[in-house]
Amino acid sequence: MVPTSHELRLSLPTPAGRLLEGCKALKILTVDIETSPSLAYVWRLFKENIPLQRLVDTGEVICVAAKWYGEDEVKFFSVHHDGKQEMLNGIYNLLSEADAVVTYNGKKFDIPHLNREFILAGMTPPAPYAQIDLYWTARQKFNFVSNKLDNIARELGLGGKFVHAGFQLWIDCMNNDPEAWEEMKTYNMKDVELTEKLYERLLPWITSHPTVTLYDESDPLAASPSTCPNCGGTSLKPRGRAYTSVTVYQRFRCDDCGKWSRSNKRLEGVSVRGLS
Numbered sequence: 001m002v003p004t005s006h007e008l009r010l011s012l013p014t015p016a017g018r019l020l021e022g023c024k025a026l027k028i029l030t031v032d033i034e035t036s037p038s039l040a041y042v043w044r045l046f047k048e049n050i051p052l053q054r055l056v057d058t059g060e061v062i063c064v065a066a067k068w069y070g071e072d073e074v075k076f077f078s079v080h081h082d083g084k085q086e087m088l089n090g091i092y093n094l095l096s097e098a099d100a101v102v103t104y105n106g107k108k109f110d111i112p113h114l115n116r117e118f119i120l121a122g123m124t125p126p127a128p129y130a131q132i133d134l135y136w137t138a139r140q141k142f143n144f145v146s147n148k149l150d151n152i153a154r155e156l157g158l159g160g161k162f163v164h165a166g167f168q169l170w171i172d173c174m175n176n177d178p179e180a181w182e183e184m185k186t187y188n189m190k191d192v193e194l195t196e197k198l199y200e201r202l203l204p205w206i207t208s209h210p211t212v213t214l215y216d217e218s219d220p221l222a223a224s225p226s227t228c229p230n231c232g233g234t235s236l237k238p239r240g241r242a243y244t245s246v247t248v249y250q251r252f253r254c255d256d257c258g259k260w261s262r263s264n265k266r267l268e269g270v271s272v273r274g275l276s
Contacts (some may be wrong), residue, residue, distance in 0.1 A: 002210075025212075026212040026232070027069075027098050027099045027100070027215075028068070028069035028070075028100045028101075028102060028132075029095070029098035029129075030101075030102040030103070030192050030196045030199065031065070031094075031095075031106065031110055031193060032065050032102055032104070032188060032192045033110045033188075034062055034063045034064075034184065034188050036174055037059050038058050039057040040054050040055045041054040060079075060084075061088075061117050062078060062079050062080075062173065062184075063077065063078035063079070063080075063087070064077050064078075064087065064090075064188070065077075066091060066094050066192065067193065067196060069199075070185060074189045074193060075090070076188065078181065078184070080176065080181045088118065088123065092118060092126050095126040096127040098127075100209075100210050101130070101207060102131055102132045102196065103132070103134070103193060103195070103235040104133065106135075107133045107135075107136065108159055115227045118203065130210045132199070132206060132209060132210075134202055134206075135149075137202050137205055149194065149195065151196070152198065153197065153198055157195065158198060159193060159197070160194075161191060162186055162187045163186075164183055165183070169184060169187070203231060203257050203258075203259065204254070204257045204258035206262070209229070211229040212228075212229070212231065216261050228256060228257060228259050229261050230257055230259040231257040233257060234256075235254060235256045236252040236253070236254050236261070237252060237253055250262065257276070
């Protein structure tokens, strides 16, 4: 029997912070970087096409924060606190350990910037990992008035980004102001914590999330239909059927995170239609 909307409202997901207890084998790393601006000679303040000859200095990654899902510590590396190469080594090693990396607009910003720094430093690619970019989930699934991290997090009641002095903070950091660097450190680390909170909230909406139970090498049957593909929870309840153009599958809803999924085998007694 298909549950009523009232029954669905009563079946709320597990509280944040417990979503992936079903499978801790998947190592999820949340990452956020900050970069310095490029410096160039300009003739005016708008409608300016700047040729490479007028580029004085190219922006670079100046700090990076990262956090393993399920752990409290937020790791931080910067050119000020650690030096450029040690900063790169620190995030490179973390990325190489990760099965999946959570970012906000990381596919176009954070990860390409880091890859550029790696190759400029003569480093080879880190070990492959799946990318979970929450910005693209927000764009594809919802119609928020703004897709900025700060706006979406606030609308969802998760809090906002750390408030700082604005662009002056970057100028002060480039001038090696110790107080500015401590503020930048706080800002960067808070972004990671906020991104992780948003990840927990968006988890059931993410369509390309790695199947977490596939990473549990101790249990070859972990990826059975009785476990949620996104959070690894075991509270899957049959809720109706999933129809394709040729056959029918059992549909499930996870009571741990709210994800909808289906069995990978068609229902018994259902024939494959439309095939010769």
